[in-house]
Amino acid sequence: MDILRVEIFLDGSNEPFDTITKAPFTVQLDPAQLSEGEHSMVVTTYYQSGEVGYHDYVFDVQHNNGVFVGYMNRAPLHAPVQVELVDPMERGELSRPDLMRYAVLPVLLFLLIVGVTWWLAYIGDQPVSDQVSHIEVISKAAAAENTGGVRSGEAVYAELCIPCHGPEGKGSDVFPAFAGNADLGDANLVITTILNGREGTAMISWASQLSDEEIAAVASHIRSSWGNDFGEITSDQVSALR
Numbered sequence: 140m141d142i143l144r145v146e147i148f149l150d151g152s153n154e155p156f157d158t159i160t161k162a163p164f165t166v167q168l169d170p171a172q173l174s175e176g177e178h179s180m181v182v183t184t185y186y187q188s189g190e191v192g193y194h195d196y197v198f199d200v201q202h203n204n205g206v207f208v209g210y211m212n213r214a215p216l217h218a219p220v221q222v223e224l225v226d227p228m229e230r231g232e233l234s235r236p237d238l239m240r241y242a243v244l245p246v247l248l249f250l251l252i253v254g255v256t257w258w259l260a261y262i263g264d265q266p267v268s269d270q271v272s273h274i275e276v277i278s279k280a281a282a283a284e285n286t287g288g289v290r291s292g293e294a295v296y297a298e299l300c301i302p303c304h305g306p307e308g309k310g311s312d313v314f315p316a317f318a319g320n321a322d323l324g325d326a327n328l329v330i331t332t333i334l335n336g337r338e339g340t341a342m343i344s345w346a347s348q349l350s351d352e353e354i355a356a357v358a359s360h361i362r363s364s365w366g367n368d369f370g371e372i373t374s375d376q377v378s379a380l381r
Contacts, residue, residue, distance in 0.1 A: 141187045145220050146179045166222045170200045171207035182220050194218045211339045224339030293359030295353050308365040318365035326372050328360045330380050351377040
């Protein structure tokens with residue numbers, strides 16, 4: 140059915156927070172303009188046929204050191220109008236994890252340390268250097284190739300997840316903690332979050348950067364670390380949801 144207009148009501152107000160009269164009929168909420176805490180919203184859709192639809196939403200807003208983030212807690216299925224909470228990255232408040240900083244630089248630093256160590260041993264202790272006939276430095280890429288191109292879950296977490304969720308999985312006010320998180324018991328939720336990200340949060344999709352095996356490995360690592368004991372996830376489970 141053709142939509143005539145959409146009215147948005149927040150927190151039980153009788154006055155519309157916003158009215159949309161032109162396509163695309165997408166409701167965009169900026170957490171920076173809303174108070175911190177839980178909010179309720181009713182989206183009223185008026186159709187040209189005269190019918191009216193009502194859809195209820197519940198979401199949270201968090202303010203943390205100038206960063207404003209919204210989390211959708213409850214949303215109706217098959218709603219005719221899309222509702223979006225503005226991502227802090229779209230406002231430039233947060234930056235995506237810097238792969239050069241967290242992935243490439245540690246490897247280069249490792250190679251530099253190994254090279255300096257070998258050189259000092261060679262010129263400072265000739266008998267030792269005579270015994271060491273060959274040192275082979277295996278790069279991260281080569282190591283992955285030797286294991287079929289699949290990185291361990293711990294390695295993927297260290298490279299991509301630590302910048303937001305921390306080395307101990309404790310997260311922050313903006314990024315959820317993994318330690319003791321009961322939601323990790325839902326394997327499908329964990330897999331789809333890694334694959335597709337989470338709308339209205341700073342979590343991005345990793346589907347194009349990680350294989351099924353790597354997603355299974357890092358998901359299993361998260362579900363079995365820091366006191367969690369939710370079992371392993373297989374690449375077949377990931378493939379089925381990709």
